[in-house]
Amino acid sequence: MSYLTVYLHAAERQTLHDALAQLRPLDEDNQILGDSPDHHLFWLSDLRRPNGVMLTDGDGNEYPETELVPGCHANLRTRHQSVVDTLTAAGVVVNPVTPMVVFA
DSSP states (O other): OOOEEEEEEESSHHHHHHHHHTTSOBOTTSOBOOOOSSEEEEEOOOOEEEEEEEEEOTTSOEEEEEEEOOSEEEEEEESOHHHHHHHHHTTOEEOOSSOSSOOO
8 A cells, every 4th residue: 555645734833733643642741653654754844935035145146035934844644544534624734736845
């Protein structure tokens, strides 16, 4: 069976954590347990995107200024459609046209 890739987003990390906690066991510190053969969860650090402003460095090279993408983001690979359905119902699944971070 192949993996399904799910892109997750919530305004706050706790919202995303609560949605995932419906599916995954928690450890003694109330944190979501790590990967398994059926799931791989990757929490993304701050994502940045160009804001339309071009800057110039000391050598005269132009580069785009970036801004923080608001919210908490994670990528999940799972073998189970039921996991995707549960997260979709929780409102944390997004379908970016061009994901910034993908699985290799």
